[in-house]
Each structure stands twice: as structure tokens, then as C-alpha cells.
Amino acid sequence: MNNKKTVITYGTYDMLHEGHMNLLKRAKALGDYLIVGVTDENYDRSRGKLNVVESTKKRVKAVEALDFVDKVIVEKHKKQKAQDMVKYDVDIFAIGDDWVGAFDYLNEFTHVEYLPRTEGISSTKLRRENFDLIKMGIVGLGRDTQSFIDEAQFVSNIKINRIYAEDFLALKKFTKDSSIIKYGHDNYDDFLDTSIQAVYIDTALKKHYTFIKKAIEAGKHILCENPIALDKKELKELLSLAKKNKVLLLSALKTAFLPAFNQLLKEIEKGDIGDIREVRATRTSLYREKDYPDSFMEQGATNILSGYPSLLIHKVLGKKKSITFFDQTEKNYDISNLIVTTHKNSAVGLARVATGIKSEGDAVISGTKGYVYIPAPWWLTKEFYFRFEDTHKSYKFSYEFEGCGLRYMIAEFASLIQRGKRTSKMLSPSDMVSISRIILDYNEFKENSKKTKKKEK
Incomplete structure (x- = not known):
């Protein structure tokens, strides 16, 4: 770079403010050429920054608009800083003094300089000032209720202090034991x-439609466990009603919001494994061993679990051309189902779900040049491997996430509400329809089978 002294710094730069600009100017004053690394949204989420409002693209544009910044790059993973020091022949790495000591290891590659920050201003403070607190209520005492409440505490601008449940005694006990939930309701209209x-x-899945419809009519935004409906007409009605009433309706498929899962989709788009011909994903759980009631099991393996493999298959292969079910039933409900879908270019999706059979919960995306392996439990995606015939070309991605993964979904839900958005790029209405098609078609398939058996009798 013509013997110019190169300085590099990194940050999120959400809602670019005076404090950011002061720090960047101090960094530029240390040299001649300033490179600014803006963190990718998946990387931010993987390191616990759940409340970033602006997209990577918007934040990059804001920094690029500063006339004293010479180059903007995107930071995608924690090892990138050391790589960038070598790649750009960096003379000075500058960072805010709230990180004192954290980046001393980079002295091996360059000189590390900790700079004073501007007091009294931060993105966190601006978010609090610019976005109202979202008051949220819980409907039901389900398998994820307590985890949801716990995880929501890590998302700013969300306050949960109410719950509705039909079982008054269970409701009373829950609110008594909870340090967060202060108000319990056994009347849904009063709750809304x-x-x-x-x-x-x-x-219970069969109650989703009624609860969602009433919530939409009351003008509430809804995050609902998958599936949001068990009937095609009901699903179409709810999505249409949500759009009409300008409320957000989002399916609570937490995998869709995990940092590693979204990075996986980005990496696949690069085409390193060639044309994708098959996606196989397994999701099983022996709920009986976890003391789940029979009423839960009777909802069927497909209704309970198929949303997860369907999500991966849909995101990678797109729309389905055909669906075939190979189910095993017990007491009139399915305990296992192998779901085979066909897609464009003769690609095939294989989704295996079960509540009465246990299998390895991994996933494989197979292409003409290689494949991606996601180890169990793949739906809690933390790492994935790109593998090739020439093993020297294989590589791995690893992203840690906090808690049980729910906080990323809650953060996206809150962010959409705060920004006035009614659809998520991570899980759009069309995504939800396609994913739900497995469940809807299977329920239709079961009904038709029952009718056929009755006629035969």
C-alpha cells in the first residue's frame, strides 16, 4: 500500500453514532490507511450480540460513507482478525479500551493499540431510547414454556410477566413458583x-388455530410453536388475517434463527459441493422416557417433529414436487415416518422423524462435488463439515451459541416488531407454508386412509 501505515479496527457499528466516529477517527490518526471490519450478523449472534437492529449490509454502507475510512471488510468469525493482520499487512490493530488485554495475542502479528471510548453514548443506549419495551405474554404451559421465559431474559426490550393457561391449579402453582411471571389468567379474552x-x-397443536386467530384479532404479534395450523384452509386463513391486521405471525422453529444454520445456508450457496442432489435429515426423540403424557404422543411424530427436517430440506432444495410417506403407526398415531420429497433437477429430500424409535440425529447434504455433514443434534446447529473426495480440501465451520438456542429466535421476533417488519428473511411466510405442507399433506393422507378403510368395511 505504497509504504503507508495501515491501521485496522473492528466493530458492529449498529446505529452508527458519535462514539463510533470518534473511535474511528482516533484509529485513522494512528496511520495513513484505515480498514474497518464490520461484523457479520451471524457472527454477532454467535457471540451473544442479539439486539443488533441493522443488517450487515446497512451497517457496512454507513461505515463506507465516512470519508476518512479507506476500506470496509466484513468480519465473519473469531479467527479472522489474525488472518486479516497478515492478509492486509497491518501495522496497527486499534480497538476500544473496554477490550484492554483481550487482543494482546495479536501482538504476535502487529502492534495492538487500545483507544479511549466516548463516554455516555452507545448503541445499547440508543436502542433503549429509540425502541419501546415489548410486553409479551405466554399462552400455555408447554414443553418449552419455562425455557422460553428463561431465554427471553437475555433479549433486551422484552418483558414477560403474564401467562394464560386453562388449568387453573397448574397456573396458580406456576405463577407462585416463578420470579418473573407475576400475573396468571385462566380466561383468554381477559389475558388478551x-x-x-x-x-x-x-x-397442544390442535389448539394453535383458535389461540392464534383470537390473538390476531386482538392486534397481538404471535410467535407460535410449529405447526401454526393442522389444516390447509386454517393456515391460509391465519396468514391472510395476520397480513390484513398488520401483525407478525412467526413459527417458532428455533433452528431457522441459529447463527450456524444461517451461515450453513450462505456457504452452500457458494456451490463448493456442486449441484445438490439429496438432503437427508433425522429428528427423533423418545418422549415417553421423558415422562411426556400420552396426549402429547398422540399428536404424532410427523406433527411434532417434521418441521425441523422440512426446514433444512426446503431451505436447500426449495419447493417440493411430490411427497411420499412411509409411516409406522401405533394406537392410531404415527410413531415414525420416513418422508420422501422430490424437487427440481431430480433432487430428493429424506426426512426421518420418530417418537417411538431412536436414530442418529444428523443431517447430510449431498452434492456432485462433495457433501456437508452436520453432526447430531443437527437442529441445534453448532458446527458443520464440508467434505470432498480429496480430503485435503475438506474444511469445518464452528459457531457456538448460548443457552438452548431459543434466544436467537426471540431476538429476531423482537427486532422485527421494533423495526415494524412483519416478515422474517430467516423464516418467511412462504417458508412456513412449504414447511407446513408436510404436516398438512400427512394429516390429509391419514384422513383419506380412514375414509378408504371405512368404505372397504
């Missing part, structure tokens, strides 16, 4: 007639 702006629904 409060100051809450959003609800999380975790009830």
Missing part, C-alpha cells in the same frame, strides 16, 4: 385484553 403486545403460544 391487557397491555401485552405479543404472545408466545406453546399449547
